[in-house]
Amino acid sequence: MKSLLNFRYSILVLFYIFLNNSTHQDTYAQNTKNNIVRLNVTYVKIMKGDMFFDIKATSKIDKKSVGIANINLDIYNEIDSSESILLGKTTTNLNGEGKFILDNINAIKTDSTNFYNIKILFKGNDSFKKASKYFSFKNADINSKLITKDSINYISATLIDRTNDSPIEGEPLTVQVQRLFKPLKLGKELNFTNENGSIVVPIEEGIPGVDEILTFEIVLTDHDDFGTIKALIKAPIGIPIVEESTFNERTMWSPRNKTPIFLLIIPNILTFGIWGFIIYLIVNLFKIQKT
Structure with a gap:
């Protein structure tokens, strides 16, 4: 009798879950149907x-x-x-x-x-x-290059309307250095092109780069007529990145095979010393018992 009641109860629970899921799906379908x-x-x-x-x-x-x-x-x-x-x-x-x-x-x-x-x-x-x-x-280009003047590096870029190959004046270009999380902006927040469609932005000294390589981006962002245009320049003018990784060193946060030497020696000395003292006591207890 108890087994029959459990079986009926299980059937009711399954029916309720099925009905609830069906209702949820129908509601979702009604909510999404004909949405814009x-x-x-x-x-x-x-x-x-x-x-x-x-x-x-x-x-x-x-x-x-x-x-x-x-x-x-x-x-x-x-x-x-x-x-x-x-x-x-x-x-x-x-x-x-x-x-x-x-x-x-x-x-x-x-x-x-x-x-x-x-x-x-x-x-x-x-x-x-x-x-x-x-x-x-409309079709436009950004022509860019790295120039050096009086030992100072600059990014030079020109915005050109490809319809008639004419410069585009008064448009904002962003110059930045590629970074893993967020680009590093150079110069002003927005650099507006002059009557020749050009900008010249100095490059700060001391920017670190992997293998001394820096990747510069010159970007026209979401323009009404030209969309988004991006030019890239790679240049070996960065400061070498100093390797500060401790992966191959024996540190407290290293894996087990890189455990610091003193953590291997001192605990083992203490462990063997304690066990040696215990064994010494046991041996002496047997000697006392025999005498």
């Missing part, structure tokens, strides 16, 4: 490197903005109102982020105003509505 997807896109160009569209898909679910994972996005080049070319597709990752790499700038065409017009299209699914994002940009 928001697409944010940035054009990024790395000089002598990749050109790509950085895409982020989000939606507001339960009053929170979350990334939408695993949705398929189509990327089109809109040439005019009647002509559109499919460039390719991409899928967002678990954070709702996607990346579409262009082979080169010649893979897309401009309109009559020399702007590249791009459309990102999400066709919708059972949970989210159809969405699209249009954005335009």
Whole structure:
């Protein structure tokens, strides 16, 4: 009888869990169904490197903005109102982020105003509505080099509009040194280009670098017309990094095979001394008992 009651109780518990999960899934489906997807896109160009569209898909679910994972996005080049070319597709990752790499700038065409017009299209699914994002940009370059004058090193950079190869004046460029966690900025926070589209920023002395190599970044960030452009310069002008690692030394925080010598000797002396004294006492106890 008791076994039968336990069996019935188990059935009821399982049924409750199943019903609860089903209700939760239905509620989530209802909450996400027909939600609006928001697409944010940035054009990024790395000089002598990749050109790509950085895409982020989000939606507001339960009053929170979350990334939408695993949705398929189509990327089109809109040439005019009647002509559109499919460039390719991409899928967002678990954070709702996607990346579409262009082979080169010649893979897309401009309109009559020399702007590249791009459309990102999400066709919708059972949970989210159809969405699209249009954005335009022009082609520009950052030409940069390292110069030395009076024993002082400088970064020289010029921002060029590739439409007519003309300099771009009055735009902010950031000059910084690559670091593992956060770049080290040089000069002013923003260095505005002059009438020649150029900036010249002095390099501080005493910046450490692995094998004396420093990697400088010259960046135009999220511009309305040109997107994000980044130029990189590597130069052997850093201060050598002094190796301060104690990995191969015998320290208190080393692994067992690197235990300090005094920690091996002193405890062993104490251990053998105590056991030797105990054995001495036992031997003397037997001698006393015999006598």
